Amino acid sequence: MPNWTQPGLVDVPTITDELGSLGVVEGSAPFPFPIERVYFIHSVAPGAVRGSHAHKALRQLIVAVSGSFTVTLDDGRETSAWPLDTPTVGLVVPPGYWRTLSEFTPGASALVFASARYDPADYIRDYEEFVAWARHG
Numbered sequence: 594m595p596n597w598t599q600p601g602l603v604d605v606p607t608i609t610d611e612l613g614s615l616g617v618v619e620g621s622a623p624f625p626f627p628i629e630r631v632y633f634i635h636s637v638a639p640g641a642v643r644g645s646h647a648h649k650a651l652r653q654l655i656v657a658v659s660g661s662f663t664v665t666l667d668d669g670r671e672t673s674a675w676p677l678d679t680p681t682v683g684l685v686v687p688p689g690y691w692r693t694l695s696e697f698t699p700g701a702s703a704l705v706f707a708s709a710r711y712d713p714a715d716y717i718r719d720y721e722e723f724v725a726w727a728r729h730g
């Protein structure tokens with residue numbers, strides 16, 4: 594289980610029966626922050642790379658609800674790649690990570706649970722600015 598200051602995978606509580614599976618995300622499970630916003634990414638253009646920015650404060654959980662894609666996270670020093678291919682597991686993305694989403698398979702969808710409402714001021718969209726921010730705050 595990640596400590597929510599580092600990226601990591603968490604299980605999404607899932608109820609499976611003969612009719613199929615149902616994943617549940619509630620206020621305190623599987624992550625310890627109130628969900629202020631949910632958005633989803635779908636119909637991704639072939640070869641598209643999404644993201645390419647960091648957040649100063651936003652915490653997120655990203656779930657591949659269909660298909661697969663890879664989230665690459667960069668804290669300004671190290672990069673890690675997180676392939677997501679199941680709705681039963683979510684990726685914790687703490688603040689302070691430059692992220693890209695790539696390698697979407699056709700029909701793939703990302704469901705994102707976020708700790709705050711949309712705020713353009715929380716974004717860092719310039720990589721050099723991000724590295725300076727990550728090193729010096």
Ligand code: T46
Pocket residue numbers: 630632634643644645653692694705710711
């Ligand atoms: C992230 C990755 C995983 C809104 O109006 N409200 C919203 O809540 C969001 C998320 C976006 N927008 C607008 C802003 C842009 O005009 O939707 C447009 C596309 O957003 P963006 O280019 O930021 O999309 P992605 O896929 O590059 O990034 C998004 C999130 O913005 C970001 O927080 O971590 O998904």
